[in-house]
Amino acid sequence: MEDFAFLGPAGWLTGADALPYQRDWLNRYGVAPVGVARPASTGEVAEVIARARDMGLAVVPQGGNTGLCGAAVAEGRALILSLNRMAAMGEIDPDGGTVEVEAGLVLGDLHARLEGSGLVFPLHLGAEGSARIGGLIATNAGGSQAFRHGTMADLVLGLEVVLADGTIWDGRRAVQKDNAGYALRRLFAGSEGTLGIITRAVLRLAPEPRQEATALLALPDAGALVAFGRHLRATAGEFLAAMEFFSDQGLDWTLKHLALDWPLESRAPVYLLVSLSTTSAQVSLDQIFAEVLEAGMGQGLVTDGAVAASLAQRSAFWRLREEQPEGQRLEGAQVKHDISVPVARIPAFLAKGADLCAAHQPGIRINPFGHLGDGNIHYNISPPEGAEFGPDIGNLSLQLGALAQEMGGSFAAEHGLGRSKVSLADHLRSPVERRLMAKVKAALDPDGLLNPGVILGNRKE
Numbered sequence: 001m002e003d004f005a006f007l008g009p010a011g012w013l014t015g016a017d018a019l020p021y022q023r024d025w026l027n028r029y030g031v032a033p034v035g036v037a038r039p040a041s042t043g044e045v046a047e048v049i050a051r052a053r054d055m056g057l058a059v060v061p062q063g064g065n066t067g068l069c070g071a072a073v074a075e076g077r078a079l080i081l082s083l084n085r086m087a088a089m090g091e092i093d094p095d096g097g098t099v100e101v102e103a104g105l106v107l108g109d110l111h112a113r114l115e116g117s118g119l120v121f122p123l124h125l126g127a128e129g130s131a132r133i134g135g136l137i138a139t140n141a142g143g144s145q146a147f148r149h150g151t152m153a154d155l156v157l158g159l160e161v162v163l164a165d166g167t168i169w170d171g172r173r174a175v176q177k178d179n180a181g182y183a184l185r186r187l188f189a190g191s192e193g194t195l196g197i198i199t200r201a202v203l204r205l206a207p208e209p210r211q212e213a214t215a216l217l218a219l220p221d222a223g224a225l226v227a228f229g230r231h232l233r234a235t236a237g238e239f240l241a242a243m244e245f246f247s248d249q250g251l252d253w254t255l256k257h258l259a260l261d262w263p264l265e266s267r268a269p270v271y272l273l274v275s276l277s278t279t280s281a282q283v284s285l286d287q288i289f290a291e292v293l294e295a296g297m298g299q300g301l302v303t304d305g306a307v308a309a310s311l312a313q314r315s316a317f318w319r320l321r322e323e324q325p326e327g328q329r330l331e332g333a334q335v336k337h338d339i340s341v342p343v344a345r346i347p348a349f350l351a352k353g354a355d356l357c358a359a360h361q362p363g364i365r366i367n368p369f370g371h372l373g374d375g376n377i378h379y380n381i382s383p384p385e386g387a388e389f390g391p392d393i394g395n396l397s398l399q400l401g402a403l404a405q406e407m408g409g410s411f412a413a414e415h416g417l418g419r420s421k422v423s424l425a426d427h428l429r430s431p432v433e434r435r436l437m438a439k440v441k442a443a444l445d446p447d448g449l450l451n452p453g454v455i456l457g458n459r460k461e
């Protein structure tokens, strides 16, 4: 395609060079794109969009390609627009606590470049070595600190976006208060590449903590998990940086497949990883942990626990939580669910979810893990030992999604809908919501140029 030769040899890839961009992270989606455009500036992005539009060619934006819903790869005739050559970071504003970055900057690189500045970007997730700012915004990523600092939408103050008609919207404002009409920047957070191409963002930073402490705890059940979480918020709320839980089933798989060490003396049905942090040098986080753990054990909410004594031990504790997806992947087939419920309903969801699984296919193995602070449960299931899932497993996913929704939660918490959850959404999303979303899409991308099939599917209204 000569139309994109203006990007130069590093900016337009075809054939074998395009292969690394073709399949999604879980290797379930993606056909060969007509090519991969790798523009080096916002102007070039706008030119790519204008030319694709003239040719009637669909455009699929791609960041780090770590999304879990099959939304960053081509399905049908399309070009992939990779932002990975736009990875610059601007000056840090130490007074306002902001920084402007290009959309292709890798999250882990942002963390590294902020080192020594006294500021941090408070978004952390397992894929931070690959996920890029544009993709993180376009999925409204959450992660382990979302309950404290918000999701990506809360961390973006301003945006620059190339729209479907090729025009550039420059909304790069570096202030928190900006109510000059509709909050357009929020519209693009979670839009999964269907409304515009995010090219730059002004991000909100947080002061770098001077102290951090991490504890790994064993708990008797999900009720104790919620009760202890409430206790933590009440007694250590302003220091809480993460409250991550996982199950004994998930622990079994990580120990079996990843040869990790188990640092506690006993095992339990549920585990909680708690991180505290503070910018103060006066406060003793160890003292706070000692007090909350004593209270938790006194009330029977915690049965065993340890506070990390070194950086290495802290990383080892975190690995036990972060390797939950990998442990289950190595065990074999699985179906992932990314749901959220109000925190108080976590125990009820887990109990009813287990009933639904048992009724659907006895012996299904359940590996719930996730973020206690915001009720986000990665409710991932594997078939019974030595067996396969039955043919109607999609029906179980529908029942679990409906259960989360009945409880006041969501069937799609932090990963988005992409392509993989469109049919679930068609069953569970209200007609009013679907209609509103279709109108937004029609207003911003009337010809369906950007990431067709994602979020709304291919169904015509």
Ligand SMILES: Cc1cc2nc3c(=O)[nH]c(=O)nc-3n(C[C@H](O)[C@H](O)[C@H](O)COP(=O)(O)OP(=O)(O)OC[C@H]3O[C@@H](n4cnc5c(N)ncnc54)[C@H](O)[C@@H]3O)c2cc1C
Pocket (backbone or CB within 6 Å): 025, 060, 061, 062, 063, 064, 065, 066, 067, 068, 071, 072, 083, 103, 124, 125, 126, 127, 130, 131, 132, 133, 134, 135, 136, 137, 138, 139, 140, 141, 142, 143, 144, 191, 192, 193, 194, 196, 197, 198, 199, 325, 414, 415, 451, 454
């Ligand atoms: C091991 C692992 C752990 C994870 N943990 C978490 C977690 O804790 N929390 C969480 O929220 N997610 C998590 N994820 C999911 C994933 O990392 C996030 O969804 C992330 O935000 C995707 O970023 P990306 O750059 O890889 O985007 P991609 O996968 O490349 O793209 C995702 C979506 O964004 C669109 N997009 C990409 N760039 C742009 C752009 N510049 N403009 C417009 N649209 C764009 C794509 O078209 C696609 O729809 C995890 C994934 C893995 C593999």
